[in-house]
Amino acid sequence: GAVVSQHPSWVICKSGTSVKIECRSLDFQATTMFWYRQFPKQSLMLMATSNEGSKATYEQGVEKDKFLINHASLTLSTLTVTSAHPEDSSFYICSARGSGTGSGNQPQHFGDGTRLSIL
Amino acid sequence: SQQGEEDPQALSIQEGENATMNCSYKTSINNLQWYRQNSGRGLVHLILIRSNEREKHSGRLRVTLDTSKKSSSLLITASRAADTASYFCAAGTGANNLFFGTGTRLTVIP
Numbered sequence: 739g740a741v742v743s744q745h746p747s748w749v750i751c752k753s754g755t756s757v758k759i760e761c762r763s764l765d766f767q768a769t770t771m772f773w774y775r776q777f778p779k780q781s782l783m784l785m786a787t788s789n790e791g792s793k794a795t796y797e798q799g800v801e802k803d804k805f806l807i808n809h810a811s812l813t814l815s816t817l818t819v820t821s822a823h824p825e826d827s828s829f830y831i832c833s834a835r836g837s838g839t840g841s842g843n844q845p846q847h848f849g850d851g852t853r854l855s856i857l
Numbered sequence: 858s859q860q861g862e863e864d865p866q867a868l869s870i871q872e873g874e875n876a877t878m879n880c881s882y883k884t885s886i887n888n889l890q891w892y893r894q895n896s897g898r899g900l901v902h903l904i905l906i907r908s909n910e911r912e913k914h915s916g917r918l919r920v921t922l923d924t925s926k927k928s929s930s931l932l933i934t935a936s937r938a939a940d941t942a943s944y945f946c947a948a949g950t951g952a953n954n955l956f957f958g959t960g961t962r963l964t965v966i967p
C-alpha cells in the first residue's frame with residue numbers, strides 16, 4: 739500500500755528555535771499533502787493544504803508566517819514551525835493523496851506523526 | 858474546523874463481541890471515510906464509502922451511510938484485543954479536504 743514517511747518522529751527543543759518536519763510519499767506521487775495538528779485525546783485539526791508548486795492554503799486561524807509550508811516536489815512537503823513556543827507543543831501529522839481524476843474519492847495516507855515539545 | 862461527531866466517545870467491550878461506532882456530519886459529502894489511530898501514531902485508512910453507496914464491507918468491517926440523516930456507522934465484528942485504538946470518521950467534502958470527527962476510543966478486553 740501507499741507509504742508516507744514523516745520525520746522526525748519526536749522533537750524536543752528550546753523556545754525560540756525553528757523546527758522543520760518532513761513528509762515524504764515513498765511510492766506514489768502526491769500532488770496534494772495535508773498538515774494536521776492533534777491535541778491529546780482530540781481529533782485532527784486541518785492546518786493547511788499543500789499543493790506541489792504552489793502556495794499552501796491555510797485554514798482559518800492558522801498563522802502562515804508561523805507555520806511555513808513548502809511543497810517543492812511531488813514527493814516532499816515540509817512544515818517549519820518558526821520561533822516555536824511552548825504553546826506550539828503538539829502532535830503534527832501529515833498526509834498525502836495521489837493525483838489524477840477522482841482524487842477526491844481517494845483516501846489520504848498518513849505519516850506516523852511528529853511529537854513536538856517546546857521547553 | 859471539525860465537521861463530524863462520533864458516538865460513543867469511548868467504548869469498552871470483551872474480545873469476540875461486536876463494536877459499533879456512529880458518526881454524524883454536518884455538510885454535503887462526496888464520501889465518508891473511516892480511519893484508525895493507535896496511540897501516538899498516524900492514521901490508517903480503513904474504508905471509504907461514496908455518497909451514492911449505502912453499505913460497504915471489508916473483512917470484519919461493515920460501514921453504512923445514510924446521507925438523508927448525515928450519519929454513518931462502523932461495525933467491527935468478532936473484535937480482537939488488537940482492535941484497541943481510536944477510530945475516526947472523516948467527511949470528504951470535495952477535491953481536497955477531509956473533516957474529522959471527534960473519534961471513538963475503543964478498548965477490547967482480552
